Amino acid sequence: LAKTTQPISMDSYEGQEVNITCSHNNIATNDYITWYQQFPSQGPRFIIQGYKTKVTNEVASLFIPADRKSSTLSLPRVSLSDTAVYYCLVGDIDSGGYQKVTFGIGTKLQVIP
Amino acid sequence: DAGVTQSPTHLIKTRGQQVTLRCSPKSGHDTVSWYQQALGQGPQFIFQYYEEEERQRGNFPDRFSGHQFPNYSSELNVNALLLGDSALYLCASSFGTFRGNEQFFGPGTRLTVL
Structure with a gap:
């Protein structure tokens, strides 16, 4: 399983752009990179997924360098409601084609007024 | 679309019971797929069901078992509950072998085990 490393916590002021970097040095060729958001007492929610270069959706952007050994989730102009735990995951597809998702401890983002 | 639904919302059991x-x-x-999330930790994969069979399993003892029904709904069973089984149990769904x-x-x- 590809292991991920990300900061345990981050603080940011409202309106700022937040970048959370995740390291995944042993990512496999076929692995995708996915980010989830989780609020207290709720299930994780999919934010964005990518394989290489840059992916952008209405919520966030994901930057992946050419070697794919790291990735950066970018949240533009955060608000208080973005306070949550953010998980970086690397896709794990076994020989049967089925998936296991391995969550780390995540990054606790605190947005400050 | 109701999304993924789980029941019950909360549950209190005593050690040794089944849930x-x-x-x-x-x-x-x-x-x-089913996950266990202890307080302050990320979700830990328990197992995954597809076509009514357990396809993948995480590092959980046999006390944890499951079932998937023809309508794709699923149950997670835990026997001989321990205090350490207290956690948030998450269910996740996906479409087949989506890459x-x-x-x-x-x-x-x-789940709270007393």
Whole structure:
């Protein structure tokens, strides 16, 4: 399983752009990179997924360098409601084609007024 | 679309008892995975069901078992409960062998073992 490393916590002021970097040095060729958001007492929610270069959706952007050994989730102009735990995951597809998702401890983002 | 639903929301049991948690996947999804999330930790994969069979299993003892029904809904059973089984149990659904990790999670069942 590809292991991920990300900061345990981050603080940011409202309106700022937040970048959370995740390291995944042993990512496999076929692995995708996915980010989830989780609020207290709720299930994780999919934010964005990518394989290489840059992916952008209405919520966030994901930057992946050419070697794919790291990735950066970018949240533009955060608000208080973005306070949550953010998980970086690397896709794990076994020989049967089925998936296991391995969550780390995540990054606790605190947005400050 | 109701998304992934789980029942019950909360549950209190005593050590040694057995518990059954239920999950209905998002419409159109046929694969259900179960996770255990202890306080302050990330979700830990328990097992995954597809076509009514357990396909993958995480590092959990045999006290944890499951079932998937023809309508794709699923149950998680835990026998001989321990205090350490207290956690948020999450169900996630996806469509078959979708390449990548996009799973849709339910709100979870909070299990407290006394």
